[in-house]
Structures are given as C-alpha cells and as structure tokens.
Amino acid sequence: MEIVSASIRDLAALHRLERACFDRDGWPLIDLIAVLTFPDVVRLKAVENGTMIGFVAGDPRKSEGFSWIATIGVLPGYRRQGVGRKLLRTCEELLRTPQVRLSVRASNLNAIRLYKQEGYATLDVWRKYYADGEDAIVMEKARRANVI
Ligand SMILES: CC(C)(COP(=O)(O)OP(=O)(O)OC[C@H]1O[C@@H](n2cnc3c(N)ncnc32)[C@H](O)[C@@H]1OP(=O)(O)O)[C@@H](O)C(=O)NCCC(=O)NCCS
Numbered sequence: 001m002e003i004v005s006a007s008i009r010d011l012a013a014l015h016r017l018e019r020a021c022f023d024r025d026g027w028p029l030i031d032l033i034a035v036l037t038f039p040d041v042v043r044l045k046a047v048e049n050g051t052m053i054g055f056v057a058g059d060p061r062k063s064e065g066f067s068w069i070a071t072i073g074v075l076p077g078y079r080r081q082g083v084g085r086k087l088l089r090t091c092e093e094l095l096r097t098p099q100v101r102l103s104v105r106a107s108n109l110n111a112i113r114l115y116k117q118e119g120y121a122t123l124d125v126w127r128k129y130y131a132d133g134e135d136a137i138v139m140e141k142a143r144r145a146n147v148i
Contacts, residue, residue: 001083003090006045006055008036013045013052021073024132025105035070042067042094046074046083053078056087058095066099066140072111084114098143103129103136115139 006014011032018026027035035041035057046054054074060067069091074083092100103126104111120139129136 001046001048001053001086003044003046003086006036006043006052008033010045010052010055011036014055017052017055017073017075018071020075025130027071041070042091044087044091044094046078046087048078054083054087056091058091058100060095060097062097065097066101067095067097069100069102072102085118088114088118092141092143099140100143101138101140103138105130106135106137112137112139115141 011029014032014036015029018032036043038059040060042056042058042060044056045052054072056072057070058067059070069088072084072087072091074087100120101123102115102120104115106125118141120141122137123140124138126136126138128134
C-alpha cells in the first residue's frame, strides 16, 4: 500500500469510495470535484494494486492557525489494517498548521477512537449538525509549535 497525491483523474474512484464509506453523508459530485481541484487542499489516496482503497483531504487555514480534515475514508474490505491512521498522519504532516480540527458524528465511535489515539480532544459539540439531527463532535489536535 502506498500513499500518494490524488488529482481530478481520481474522481470516479473517489465517488465509488465515498458511496462505500458514507451511507448518509456522501458528498455531491460538485464537492468531490472541489476537493480534488481547489488550491492548497492536501488530498491523498491510499493505493493498493492500482486501486484507491482510502482517501483523506485536509484544508489548511493558515491565517486562522488550524486546518480541517475535510474527509477521510477507507474501503470496508481494507479497514483495521492501519490505512486510516497512516492517511491521517501523512495529511497532518503536509498541512503544517499548529492545530488540526475535524468533525465527526457523535455515534461514529470507531473514528472517534482513532482520533483520540492520534491525540485529538473534543473542542466543541455542534448540536443537530447532520441532516438527520445527530450532533457533530468537533475535535482538535495541537501540534508542534514550530510547524509554520
Ligand atoms: C474511520 C476509518 C477511516 C478508519 O480507517 P481504518 O483504516 O480502519 O483505521 P485503522 O486501521 O488505521 O485503525 C486505527 C484505529 O481506529 C480505531 N478503529 C477503527 N475501526 C475500528 C473498529 N471497527 N472497531 C474499533 N476500533 C476501530 C481503532 O482505535 C484503531 O486502532 P487499533 O486497530 O490499534 O485498535 C474507517 O473506519 C472508515 O472509512 N469509516 C467510514 C468513514 C468514516 O466514518 N470516516 C470518518 C468520518 S469523520
């Protein structure tokens, strides 16, 4: 498995991965195009035998001092093998802001466990953030002070 930059050529594969990973929160095509093309966005894919098995995107907001992990997903058949952790760590390294934030469904305990292991702590709760009324947990990780 290797982790490499993604580009607009990965649109179809990302669309498939999104549908496999997010039954309720899949992005519309326009957002997938945006995440694969907007300047400054860190976009990485995990590839095994030529297939995209995972994806992460991070949006750096340097003037605010933090980045957002916009999305992260690993195909069901490839989970629990360290791919998500490796994608997250590689993305954080490339984002280079003092803090990194993300939001996650309150019920997504597997993802929350990963984020806690990786040093994220709860910063806020956005009540009824999702369309079905579920809360979002906002988590933040403080990084080394000298990353900028
Ligand atoms: C969350 C997700 C990206 C994790 O990817 P992954 O490749 O399976 O993660 P890893 O193998 O690196 O696992 C890292 C840690 O996550 C946690 N974790 C992941 N899946 C878990 C599970 N099924 N049960 C318990 N803990 C789990 C564990 O803490 C695990 O560490 P461990 O294996 O040492 O116990 C993946 O489950 C996924 O794509 N889920 C659907 C999309 C999603 O919810 N994305 C996050 C939105 S905020």
